[in-house]
Amino acid sequence: PGVEPFTVRMPVPRVLRPTRVHGDHDFFEHVIRPAEVGILPGRRTAALTFGGSFVAPTIRVKAGRRARIKFVNRLGEPANVHLHGGHVAPGSDGYPTDPIAPGASRIYDYPNRQAATTLWYHDHTHHQEAEHVYRGMHGFYLIESDAEKRMGLPSDEFDVPLMIRDAAFDGDGQLVFDLTVDPAASRLVPLANGKVRPFFPVAARRYRFRILNASNHRTFHLTLGGAPMTQIGSDGGLLPRPVPLTELALSPAERADVVVDFGGAPAGTRFVLDSTDLGPILRFDVTRRAHDTSRVPPVLRTMPPLAPAVREREIVLDLGPEMRTFTIDGKTFDPDRVDAVVKRGTTEIWKIRNATTVFGPVDHVFHMHLVQFRVLDRDGAPPPPGETGYKDTVHIPGGTSVRVQATFTDFVGRYVYHCHMMEHASMLGMMAQMEIVP
Ligand code: C2O
Known part of the structure; x- marks a missing residue:
């Protein structure tokens, strides 16, 4: 504001x-x-x-x-x-x-x-x-x-955690938490590491930005004014290979590990991290030259072969029948009810279907505790390159489905899975739980 x-x-x-x-x-x-x-x-x-x-x-x-x-x-x-x-x-x-x-x-x-x-x-x-x-x-x-250190990716001061999110403020500069704020409302502003549209001085070299979308509700569509970015990692670590991109979609709670090369840009050059949603988020100002020995190896990680799955479940995300709740498999969260029993050590496929389309498609963001999973397909089609590593959070547009595969190792007990649109899970019931049993 x-x-x-x-x-x-x-x-x-x-x-x-x-x-x-x-x-x-x-x-x-x-x-x-x-x-x-x-x-x-x-x-x-x-x-x-x-x-x-x-x-x-x-x-x-x-x-x-x-x-x-x-x-x-x-x-x-x-x-x-x-x-x-x-x-x-x-x-x-x-x-x-x-x-x-x-x-x-x-x-x-x-x-x-x-x-x-x-x-x-x-x-x-x-x-x-x-x-x-x-x-x-x-x-x-x-x-x-240490293994990742040895790969030569940008490190230390050139490895920067970057939390983006939105926020609304009242006239006194206080945060307004209000479910009824229309996400498109003009009093919403983007924050980068807790500041409104800041600038960040950079050297003319490669940087690694670990971008986290910590918004409760907003998916960001990010660009760097057409400049190239290279995605090297997602929620669960490095991707198999670097993915060149000029636009990045990031849903609540998702992370994208992105390398940007400012090398070759003369001092004084500026790059704006822009969003189609809330406009500019952050400006990178190239202020100095720097020696750069960092690199992005052509192969980042070898994914192990998929373990055979013992079962496939379908999980349905939808609006409650009274239209005032969001449900998983028709139910809102009950801490006394177990919704899925999983045997420890086994591998399962979960097909998560977003059926919320009554008033037009509503996005959900599915998050499972305990595991890092692999995305098998989106509506039967192979996942985009940015989803070929390990994930714990996956965006599911209304009317579509995503199949993921997870192996449930080590721990037994109850863990939740839910929509990471925070209000859907927290206040409207869109959470369920699995119990891992020996
Ligand atoms: Cu980041 Cu159960 O959440």
């Missing part, structure tokens, strides 16, 4: 340091609390945060090295934490009805026995997650590996 674009520099969220390093794990402490943060120039905005910052500190861990994180809840109301895309035990998964009581703390155990990738952490408190996340309970969780 009335913010002059490209006047504020985009921050990179600080990295959370472990408070103790043990033989077999790193220990972190993180406080969940309200804070006044600077989103709009010259104003303070009330937010709900991890560690006091809007875009929480980034947690960086190594694949294979366990992290234990003590979350202290000083929010004054129940809150919890879900590591989105993490392969973790049920007690550390942020189950909706398993909050950390106000004033209490809880240690979440993250084994990090999974591929290097860009995950994120956010609140998942039953009926509150949409508002909590909207008000700021979102941050990056990066799993890194």
